[in-house]
Structure formats: structure tokens, C-alpha cells
Amino acid sequence: MTVTEENVETLDVFGSRARAWIEANLPSWDDDEVDSHTLQNLLFDNGFAGIAFPREYGGAGLTLAHQKVFYDTAAELRRQVPSTYMVSIGMMAPTILDSASHEAKLRFLPKALRGDETWMQLLSEPRGGSDMAGSTTRLTRDGDIYVLNGAKMWSSGAYESTYGLCLCRSDWNAPKHRGLSMIAVPLQGTPGLELHRTRAANGNLGEFCEESFVDVQLPVDNLIGEESKGWSVAQTLLFHERNAVANIGYGYLGRTAARSGSAQRSNFGVLAVPEMVERARARGGSPEARQAIADAFIEETVLGITSGRIMAGMRVGTHKGQWGSMLKLQGSVAAHERARTALVVSGADGVIWDGDEVRIDNPGTTWLGCRGGTLAGGSNEMQRNIVSERLLGLPREPSFDRDLPFNEVIRNQGKL
Amino acid sequence: MNLELSEDQEFFRETTRKFLESEMPLTAVRELYESADGFDRDWWRQAAELGWTSLYVPEAHGGGSLSGSPTRDAVIVAEEMGRLVSPGPFLPVNVVAAALARAGSADQQAEVLPGLLSGEEIATWAFSEPGGHWDAASVAATATPDGGDIVLSGTKSYVEALGVADRVLVTARTGDGLTQVLVPTGTPGVTVTRGRSVDMTRRFGKVTFDGARLPLAAVVGEVGGAGDIVEHQLEVALALQCAELVGVADRTMEFTVEYGRERYAFGRPIVSFQVLKHRIADMTHWLEGSKAVSDALAGAIDDAKPDAARLASVAKAFVGERGPDIVDECVQITGGIGVTWEHDIHLYSRRAVVDRALFGSPEEHKERVYALLDV
Numbered sequence: 001m002t003v004t005e006e007n008v009e010t011l012d013v014f015g016s017r018a019r020a021w022i023e024a025n026l027p028s029w030d031d032d033e034v035d036s037h038t039l040q041n042l043l044f045d046n047g048f049a050g051i052a053f054p055r056e057y058g059g060a061g062l063t064l065a066h067q068k069v070f071y072d073t074a075a076e077l078r079r080q081v082p083s084t085y086m087v088s089i090g091m092m093a094p095t096i097l098d099s100a101s102h103e104a105k106l107r108f109l110p111k112a113l114r115g116d117e118t119w120m121q122l123l124s125e126p127r128g129g130s131d132m133a134g135s136t137t138r139l140t141r142d143g144d145i146y147v148l149n150g151a152k153m154w155s156s157g158a159y160e161s162t163y164g165l166c167l168c169r170s171d172w173n174a175p176k177h178r179g180l181s182m183i184a185v186p187l188q189g190t191p192g193l194e195l196h197r198t199r200a201a202n203g204n205l206g207e208f209c210e211e212s213f214v215d216v217q218l219p220v221d222n223l224i225g226e227e228s229k230g231w232s233v234a235q236t237l238l239f240h241e242r243n244a245v246a247n248i249g250y251g252y253l254g255r256t257a258a259r260s261g262s263a264q265r266s267n268f269g270v271l272a273v274p275e276m277v278e279r280a281r282a283r284g285g286s287p288e289a290r291q292a293i294a295d296a297f298i299e300e301t302v303l304g305i306t307s308g309r310i311m312a313g314m315r316v317g318t319h320k321g322q323w324g325s326m327l328k329l330q331g332s333v334a335a336h337e338r339a340r341t342a343l344v345v346s347g348a349d350g351v352i353w354d355g356d357e358v359r360i361d362n363p364g365t366t367w368l369g370c371r372g373g374t375l376a377g378g379s380n381e382m383q384r385n386i387v388s389e390r391l392l393g394l395p396r397e398p399s400f401d402r403d404l405p406f407n408e409v410i411r412n413q414g415k416l
Numbered sequence: 417m418n419l420e421l422s423e424d425q426e427f428f429r430e431t432t433r434k435f436l437e438s439e440m441p442l443t444a445v446r447e448l449y450e451s452a453d454g455f456d457r458d459w460w461r462q463a464a465e466l467g468w469t470s471l472y473v474p475e476a477h478g479g480g481s482l483s484g485s486p487t488r489d490a491v492i493v494a495e496e497m498g499r500l501v502s503p504g505p506f507l508p509v510n511v512v513a514a515a516l517a518r519a520g521s522a523d524q525q526a527e528v529l530p531g532l533l534s535g536e537e538i539a540t541w542a543f544s545e546p547g548g549h550w551d552a553a554s555v556a557a558t559a560t561p562d563g564g565d566i567v568l569s570g571t572k573s574y575v576e577a578l579g580v581a582d583r584v585l586v587t588a589r590t591g592d593g594l595t596q597v598l599v600p601t602g603t604p605g606v607t608v609t610r611g612r613s614v615d616m617t618r619r620f621g622k623v624t625f626d627g628a629r630l631p632l633a634a635v636v637g638e639v640g641g642a643g644d645i646v647e648h649q650l651e652v653a654l655a656l657q658c659a660e661l662v663g664v665a666d667r668t669m670e671f672t673v674e675y676g677r678e679r680y681a682f683g684r685p686i687v688s689f690q691v692l693k694h695r696i697a698d699m700t701h702w703l704e705g706s707k708a709v710s711d712a713l714a715g716a717i718d719d720a721k722p723d724a725a726r727l728a729s730v731a732k733a734f735v736g737e738r739g740p741d742i743v744d745e746c747v748q749i750t751g752g753i754g755v756t757w758e759h760d761i762h763l764y765s766r767r768a769v770v771d772r773a774l775f776g777s778p779e780e781h782k783e784r785v786y787a788l789l790d791v
Binding site: 273277287290294297298301302308312318327333381383384385387388394395396 | 690785
């Protein structure tokens with residue numbers, strides 16, 4: 001998707017064009033929320049979806065800098081942008097763009113960018129999440145189809161997605177990273193696929209799902225990348241995932257706007273800074289609470305500035321590689337600390353309330369699940385490995401399974 | 417330091433770095449430890465020739481910045497000085513120059529700025545008082561108009577380079593307002609007490625005013641109307657200090673990680689141990705956040721952004737905590753040699769802990785952030 005300098009609309013020209021269109025077409029932030037799918041259709045039909053994707057795959061043929069200008073302008077004008085495509089368009093579509101065949105891109109990308117089909121990832125398994133390359137979901141070629149058996153979990157939003165990008169093992173005699181494949185699994189009404197939503201610690205049915213596959217039949221064209229070369233596709237996917245979580249790269253889809261709009265109000269038990277101040281004052285405003293609230297504001301401010309610096313660095317070439325992991329780590333640590341601060345400033349009122357009603361919109365209940373943020377999308381520990389090993393080039397962890405045929409790795413389990 | 421330096425700025429950074437590496441390597445910094453003043457006046461005049469003292473000085477007085485944005489330029493020097501824990505009154509001289517450029521009379525500018533520019537004269541800022549608070553409310557020293565004079569009483573502490581300063585810009589109180597007076601150190605009624613610090617080369621001092629009398633022409637700005645310029649001086653000081661801490665932390669991490677790659681234990685480089693790698697990963701996001709927020713602060717000051725005051729405290733709270741923490745973690749990674757005189761890391765620890773406290777601790781700046789939350 002290289003775009004040469006001379007044939008690209010300048011950022012200034014694009015910026016004015018985008019501004020005029022946004023002013024004329026996108027609903028105000030204050031309006032009742034417009035359905036995301038409708039909004040994404042509107043962007044796509046006017047050439048503002050998949051801004052950094054090539055035109056032949058339904059994109060606008062521009063760059064990530066243009067994409068940033070578009071969403072920054074929408075935020076500045078306080079207009080709504082689609083809120084639900086971070087995974088599908090921010091993470092999965094760029095993975096398909098980087099890894100799939102030309103035919104698969106033609107088949108999948110335009111519908112994904114228009115929001116008509118949605119994608120998510122099927123990576124973690126009941127046996128583990130961090131050791132993703134240890135997948136034991138089995139993909140077997142059977143004549144002119146593939147057959148899938150196994151189980152996945154922690155798959156966010158699978159219940160409402162069109163496709164899942166599934167990491168599975170196609171060669172059990174190859175070393176673990178070299179026997180993996182990535183395949184698109186249709187998630188709605190597929191024979192042999194059973195899917196249910198995981199009940200979260202707060203008692204709600206959350207976004208997380210579990211899937212089991214029993215002899216699920218898939219067309220061979222659904223393979224993304226080559227057979228048994230799925231690990232590099234998974235790496236690409238993780239790169240885009242961390243960027244999206246860090247709100248940079250393809251994943252820069254207006255979450256800043258959402259944040260500025262919501263900065264003044266609390267989202268469930270995650271308290272916004274003004275509400276923390278209010279609660280702290282109600283309880284007499286201890287020095288500890290003041291320091292903790294200031295910390296929450298400081299971390300939020302520095303994170304935003306750091307992410308801007310890294311985006312600029314990616315543009316000018318001073319920042320290359322896995323900076324999304326560093327931001328993801330910085331953000332997860334701050335969010336966890338913030339959940340703790342909500343407990344600090346709320347005291348007993350954060351965990352006890354009047355009435356018979358079960359409630360989950362309080363700092364205590366939020367605390368139960370806030371570790372989700374330091375685990376999902378690659379745990380803090382995995383991000384620290386990535387930052388130290390890949391960003392700084394420190395020596396890798398020794399491995400006991402890297403070069404062995406995967407069958408043997410399984411046989412060796414429990415012997416160390 | 418900005419990621420997108422102009423060619424001029426990049427050249428400035430390189431000449432600054434080369435000058436420091438050749439004229440003030442760590443061995444030379446160590447030699448200054450025993451010296452009374454902590455820096456050499458000839459060396460300072462050379463530094464001034466490189467443009468270190470011209471950035472805030474108006475062009476009419478022979479100064480000028482590289483980019484039209486003096487703080488964005490000045491943090492380039494501050495960060496390089498941090499990398500080599502360099503001596504010299506870079507911060508106080510530039511804060512006084514910034515104050516005079518903005519609020520000084522034509523006579524004051526003409527009298528003082530050329531000497532600062534050439535490095536012949538040294539000026540410093542006296543703001544904090546015994547107890548160590550850097551906010552307007554804590555100023556107790558008084559400046560009282562009396563006929564054609566202004567009379568100063570009180571004590572100022574933690575004044576950098578005071579022992580060698582020709583002039584002190586004193587922040588004092590007149591009723592509810594602040595007044596700044598430019599005081600030659602030889603003025604009757606002014607007593608300077610020299611002091612030292614944990615830093616190898618930074619010297620500080622205490623100055624007492626016992627009814628010291630100066631002409632009203634020595635007042636910088638309006639009597640009782642110095643609140644805004646004092647805030648500006650504080651922001652500039654914090655921007656230079658944060659940039660210096662970034663340089664300190666960046667360089668300490670560089671040589672520590674390098675050492676950890678070559679130091680073997682249990683048959684492996686020590687930085688291959690996950691327990692150290694994970695700490696280094698955390699230090700990486702502290703450092704990158706420190707760079708980002710320091711850079712943003714320099715820009716916010718020169719662009720007169722409405723949230724510059726709050727950002728200054730956000731930056732000091734973050735960098736003032738994370739910078740010294742990085743150095744501290746590096747001492748642990750370095751091992752026993754890291755707590756010896758022989759190893760250079762204590763030079764960095766020294767600068768880091770002094771910077772942490774000077775111009776307000778992170779804890780104090782968190783209080784100021786809280787007070788400035790606008791809720």
C-alpha cells in the first residue's frame with residue numbers, strides 16, 4: 001500500500017475537504033447516538049472510510065496522517081464518528097491488508113470498511129492466552145475444504161461479528177511457530193460452531209465469548225496468508241491490536257473524540273477526574289486523595305501527550321517498531337491505578353449503597369474487573385517482554401519449546 | 417526535546433554536545449567537586465559564546481533565539497547538560513534574562529543583558545524562602561516603597577549560583593501583590609551566605625535583606641504587580657529543569673543497559689533476566705512520557721497556552737518523580753559498584769535528587785495540579 005508523494009492529496013487540502021464534509025454531514029456529539037453501522041456506511045459512501053487503505057479494496061488511497069486529520073477534525077468539531085469498529089477496522093482490516101491474497105482482500109475488505117461485515121480475532125484458548133503460539137486448535141485439510149476442531153476463548157464481541165480470524169495448528173510435526181495457520185471463520189449460524197458469552201466478574205454478560213469447533217468445515221479460500229505461515233499473520237495482528245489499544249496507527253478511529261466527550265462524565269465505576277474531586281471533597285479531601293487524583297490527571301495527560309509524540313515519531317521516522325506495546329503498557333498501568341484511586345476517593349460509598357437493587361456502576365464493582373485491562377490484548381508482562389526484547393533489543397527469554405516439533409513439546413509437558 | 421528539530425536547532429544541539437564532551441567531560445565535572453564555585457568563569461564565557469545565554473535576550477540587545485521560541489531552544493541545552501551533569505548557571509541566568517526581556521525597563525535591559533549575554537556577569541533568581549516552597553503564597557520577604565526607594569526585608573534560600581552572582585532578582589511581597597527587585601549583591605543591607613548541595617557542581621546560597629534600600633528604578637515591572645511574570649519565570653525554570661532531568665535519566669539508562677548487556681551472571685547477560693527486563697520496560701515508558709511532557713511544556717510556555725501553568729506542574733510531578741526513579745533503578749541494576757565514588761552513576765543521582773526538590777517537589781506540584789483542575 002505504498003503511496004508515492006506526488007499523487008497524494010496534501011494534508012491541508014484533505015483537511016479542508018474533510019472539514020467541510022464533516023460539518024455538513026456528521027451529527028453533533030450531543031445528539032442522540034446515531035447507529036454506528038449507519039455512520040460507517042455514510043463514511044464509506046463518501047470516501048472517508050478506510051482512509052489509509054488502497055482504493056481497489058474500498059479505501060480512500062491516502063495515509064495514516066490523513067486518517068488522523070479526519071478524526072481529529074471530527075473531534076474538534078464535536079461530531080460523532082462510528083464507535084464500534086476499533087477491532088474490525090482498526091485491527092483486523094489492516095491485518096488482512098498486510099497478509100491476505102489479493103482475491104481475499106477484494107472479497108473481504110470493502111465490506112469490512114463499509115461496516116457491513118465485522119471481524120474479530122480468535123486467538124486465546126482455554127489452555128492459555130499469553131503462549132499464543134502454543135495453539136492446539138486443529139486445522140486439517142480434507143480434499144478441497146479445511147476442517148476445524150478445538151476451542152477459543154476471551155474472544156471479544158464474537159457473538160455479534162461476521163468473521164473471526166482464527167489462529168490454529170495445521171502442522172503438528174513442525175516446531176510450534178512454524179505449524180500455525182490463520183483462517184477466517186464465519187461466526188453466525190456455522191454448523192459445528194458453538195458460541196456462548198462469558199459471564200464477567202461484575203455479574204454481567206460481557207463482551208467476552210467462548211467458542212467450540214467440532215468438525216467445522218471451511219472453504220480453503222478462507223485462509224489468510226499461506227498454510228502454516230500463520231504466525232507472521234498473528235504477529236501482524238498483534239502489532240495492529242496494540243496500536244489500536246494505544247490509539248495510534250490504523251486504530252486511530254476517533255476514540256480521542258469519544259474521550260473528550262466523556263471526560264466530564266463517569267463511565268460505570270471508572271470515575272472521571274471531576275467526579276473524583278467531588279467525592280474526595282465530600283469526604284473532607286485528604287492529602288492522600290488529592291495526590292491520587294492529581295496522579296490520575298497527570299497520567300492521563302502524559303499518556304495523551306506521549307501518544308501524540310509517538311505518532312509524530314512514526315511519521316518522521318524517529319519511532320519505529322513496537323511503540324504501541326509501550327503505550328499499551330503505560331495506559332494499562334494508569335487505568336489500573338485509576339481504578340484504585342476511585343476506591344481511595346470513594347471510601348465506603350464506593351462499595352455500599354442504599355436500596356435492594358444490584359448495581360454495577362460503582363468503583364467497587366469496577367475494581368473486580370479492572371485487571372481485564374492489564375490482561376486483555378496481551379498482558380502487561382507480555383508487553384514488558386516486547387518493549388524490552390523487541391523495542392530495546394535485550395536478549396530474549398530462553399525457550400524450551402522453540403525448535404522442537406510441536407508433538408514432542410506436548411509429550412514433554414510436565415517433565416521440567 | 418522536540419522530535420522535529422530545525423536544521424539550526426540540530427546544529428545547536430550538536431555544537432552543545434561536542435562542547436560539553438570535549439570541554440566538560442565527567443572527569444572535569446569531578447574535578448570541580450572541591451571547587452568553591454562549581455564552575456569555571458572562562459568556561460562559562462565560552463558557553464555563552466555558543467549562544468546559551470542569548471535565547472531570551474531581545475535582538476536589540478544582541479541576543480536572539482534560533483526558532484523564535486526561546487524555551488524550545490533552551491531545553492535543547494538543558495537536556496544536553498543533563499546528559500553530562502554539566503555545571504554552570506544556565507537555568508538562573510536564563511530565567512533572569514527571560515524576566516527582564518518580558519518585564520524589564522529599557523534601562524534595566526541595557527544595563528544587565530549584555531553582561532549576561534557575554535557571560536561576564538551572572539544573575540540569579542531568589543524566590544523560595546527557608547522551608548522550601550516555590551509558590552507566591554509562601555513569599556514572606558517584603559518590598560516596601562519608601563519615597564523614591566524600595567526597601568527589602570526577609571530571607572531567600574536555595575538560590576543557585578548566589579556566591580558568584582553579580583545581581584539577584586528578588587521576588588518579595590508588597591501587600592497582597594508580588595514585587596521583583598533587581599539587587600546588586602554588594603548593596604548595603606544584603607548579606608550573602610554561600611552554601612553547597614548534594615550536586616557535584618551546583619552551589620546554592622541564602623541571602624538576607626535587612627532593610628536593604630534600592631532606587632525604585634531597580635523594580636522589575638510594577639510594584640505589587642509581578643504575579644504573572646513570577647509565574648512565567650517558574651514555568652521557564654520548570655521547563656529547563658524537566659529537560660535536564662530527561663537528559664539525566666536518558667543517559668543513565670543508556671549506560672546502565674549497555675553495562676547490563678556485558679555483565680554476565682549465571683552464564684547470561686544480566687539484562688536477559690526477565691526481572692530486570694520488565695523493570696527496564698517500565699523505565700522506558702517513564703522516560704518516553706518524560707520526554708513527551710517536557711517537550712509539550714516548552715511549547716506551551718512559548719505559545720502562551722492557557723493551561724501552561726497546570727502543564728508545568730504536571731511535567732514536574734511526572735518527570736520530577738520518574739526521572740530520579742529511573743536513576744535509582746539503574747543504581748540497583750548496576751549493583752555494588754553503583755554505590756561507589758568510582759562509578760559515575762552517583763553524579764547522576766546527585767543531580768536528580770537536587771532537581772527533584774528544587775522549584776517544588778513532585779508532591780507539591782501534585783497539590784498545585786489538584787488546585788488547578790478547574791472543577
